[in-house]
Amino acid sequence: MTTRKMTISIDEEVYRGLLAVVGRRKMSRYISNLVRPHVVEDGLEAGYRAMAADREYEQEARDWIHAHMGEDAPNA
Numbered sequence: 001m002t003t004r005k006m007t008i009s010i011d012e013e014v015y016r017g018l019l020a021v022v023g024r025r026k027m028s029r030y031i032s033n034l035v036r037p038h039v040v041e042d043g044l045e046a047g048y049r050a051m052a053a054d055r056e057y058e059q060e061a062r063d064w065i066h067a068h069m070g071e072d073a074p075n076a
Helices: 012-021 024-039 043-053 055-072
Strands: none
Touching: 012 024, 043 055
């Protein structure tokens, strides 16, 4: 993974909290890990979205659920 250097401004209290919780040398990784799920679509999530968009696949999944759970399966 390539990294880029970036300058950000944060509240002094937040900075002190980061320093106390994660330490000076681990702040970048900590912040990156917090932000990543909000701005980067990973392969697994993209796969689930693609499956959900595939109406034929979704119908097959519903049919399988109904066949294996009987009438207790929720209607989708």
